[in-house]
Amino acid sequence: MAAPPLLLALDQGTSSSRAALFDTDGRPVASASAPLEIHYPADGWVEQSPTAIWESQRLAMSRLEQAITPEQRQAVISCGITNQRETTTLWKRSDGSPCGPALVWQDGRTADLCEQWKASGLETSWRAKTGLMLDPYFSASKIRWLLDHETTASSAAAQGDLCFGTVESWLLWQLSGGTIHATDMSNASRTLLMDLERRQWIDDACAEIGLPKQALPELRPCRGDFGVIQAGLPFAGVPIQALLGDQQAATLGQLCLKPGEGKCTYGTGAFLVVNTGSSIRHSDAGLLSTLGWTDEHGTPTYCLEGSLFNAGTVVQWLRDGLGIIGSAEEVNPLAQEVENAAGVMLVPAFTGWGTPHWDPSARGLLIGITRDTRRGHIARAALEGIALSVASLVELAEQAMEQSLGELAVDGGAAASDLLLQAQADSTGLRVRRPVHLESTARGVALLAGLQAGAISDLKDLVPNRSQDSSVFEPQQTLEQRQRWRQRWNDAVSRSLHWNG
Template sequence: MADQTLLLALDQGTSSSRAAVFNTCGDLIATASTPLPIQYPADGWVEQDPNAIWSSQLQAMHELHGALSDEQRAAVLSCGITNQRETTVLWRRSTGRPCGPALVWQDSRTASTCRRWKEEGLEASWCRRTGLLLDPYFSASKIEWMLMHQEDARSAAAAGDLCFGTVDSWLLWNLTGGSRHATDMSNASRTLLMDLEEHCWVDLFCDQTGLPMSALPELLPCRGDFGHIAEGLPFAGRPIHALLGDQQAATLGQLCLHPGEAKCTYGTGAFLVINTGDTIRRSDAGLLSTLGWTDANGVATYCLEGSLFNAGTVVQWLRDGLQIIETASDINRLALDVQDSGGVMLVPAFTGWGTPHWDPLARGMMIGLTRDSRRGHIARAALEGIALSVATLVDLAEAAVDAPLGELAVDGGAAASDPLLQAQADCTGLTVRRAANLESTARGVALFAGVQAGVIDKVDELVRHRSDGATLFEPQMDTSRREAWRTRWNDAVTRSLGWHG
């Protein structure tokens, strides 16, 4: 039976929604993807239509359902949901209608709110209890802004008719026909509203945002009973057994199950996550303490995380903004057309800077251009800018855990780029391991759902197959060149900080 059983993963990302099925060994059987538009109504503002988020996920489910045979559809036993984190949705409980646009995790319009809270001396308490920093990245300041500027949200709150949720909650609400308003602890740990040690909502922090406690979703472990997919939807009746934020799911999917193991996902942004086991590790250098996942009883595995807001968006900008490439994969050909970047550096701070600077006023910068600079130099500088940004996170992570990483597991769409991963190996001095299947996020939540469904005994039994089909990238740069390159990069980043101010 185990060989025939399939597990459904719904992977709702910033630029697309995916649906995929895996077998109990974690092998991908079939997948479908639907693009999702993003709106940029002002500098630093990033929005999405909550209904578009749901409809894109539903379309991906329909496409996957139609692509499977009758036998395969019948073999789907359990469902897991993984999602873009921090993106904030408010909707009416009575109708399920959104109160306004969702504010995406990249949105930095609430920088002044976070600055005000810091001036009021609130950050130390917030950081101690949540493991996070006061930054527009997280949900709390977004909630305050939405309650102030979305009239329907204010009236719904006054009437006791308001629901708040991150994208996992919004999907769960729609998947269950409005019968479940819940979230899991991995997503809740990214809102600035959950106590990282006690695993509970913090009344004081909710009050600070103006959010009624009645609007909060039920807070549950990452594995458990989240309801069933409603009648009339694809895969109707299947139980939903797991919810995980996308970076936590990717960490599981890469089988980074033991303290000190790390992965980096190159999606819309780039996210380095280091497993710290049952210990909450604190960083004073800009890394975030976060909940990785829990078992069905709420017993937690914790992580340290470094967050970069722009990675895949850099490639999209070259395609849609500068229009120097037609498809995302063209960047690799262009980058390999030149021996190096010709001294050009591209700092990808389009929507501010995350770890370690946490500067919502930073902006992207290209420096070192000459009359000899060509498209290939810009393409190579774009990929190197992503890699160099991640290299800073690696340094901080190694210092925080007081041990070298040795190897970096990578996944996500941009990880298909060989020149990016070679640059990553060169600027870190690490072996970079690219999984045979880059769908680690969907894989992680599917495996987690399989454990809850009882068809997978232990995810760590799959570790012996972790390197099957993987591609390794070894560093090819000597130490002195690497140090000079990194020094110049740090200088370029410094110039980008505070630009919008």
């Protein structure tokens, strides 16, 4: 008897690449990962090697293929790719060689360029068309920087030999043996180059950054035929049938299928995404309007998103910068050594603020220190700082939706911390639900690939199982305590703004 079908997810993240197998109910079967180095050549600069990104993903695929049985390998029927979004790569169409580094989503080197664009009056029209802010976070200014500073990029553009892509496009190019240059609408919606309503590239925006139209990837629905994994690669012959940005994939993986349902993923950053259905919701308070996913015909589901650039990086800093923990797993026990943070607050604006301030010149802040401050207070303040930052995003989303979220689904590596999630419940007043399996990102794109392959008929059929094996955190603070805590936090955040330069 044939083995039940399996779905392959390639999950390319900021600090690692994963390959994972799921069954058609979205249950994890096997996974493997490989690390990925991040480079910080100057203050606010964050970059990676495009070649290293691909090699890391290929290594994760190879490790997974070697770890599973021949029967499981034979049962893999479809592949989906999910990825760190906005991270920008340019390469030569003729030989696939990169034109400079990949500028990571956190990279802020284009802050001055974005300010110039704002001063020239571009922000209003770009925000209206794209749903995004004119910020270094998004791909447009990164492309312009590479064209201005990498001679191989400008030369390739002049010769008609340039390809632009975010990470999923770069991986698809590699997986297809250089035969497919395409992207999906969820990733394209994060570039500042796609009209959110028309779901088409914006000619004026491409002209403004100097990107030739022939360098753009083909814009496709999130589900469809993206070719097959080429011979000689792990999982050769498996059809690629879904592409999805990581935060949209996590939202789908958490089965946030109805308007008003939302999730927060705690990874390198923290990202709140709320389903708004078939309508584009706009926020005047700094939330982003973005495309969640599409069906095979390109019919969209839209979302509101709040973006916090630093979450897991705070824990990394406690380990690598301060040296008060030896591993990320030690932060929770250390924070539990104290009953509270004793007035200490850690504002995690290491590389600037995203939502709602959109201030690339903001910097991190540790405030409230006394002679009695201990390592545990700082560790607790770090976790609470992540939760309080997300609480501000939740408040803005509820205002834009004109309704309470009621419940917040959570995932990502830092969601393993009970202390963080209790702080999240206390700071928002919401019930917080953590699934037993935290890697919702890979699950989401696997489910989308399964839909396209015909192995899954309707994701709604999986919703009744959503609450099984979940941990739930209920708010324990009074409204008065929450408001006082949040006000003190807002005061601390205000001190971190407009700091650098």
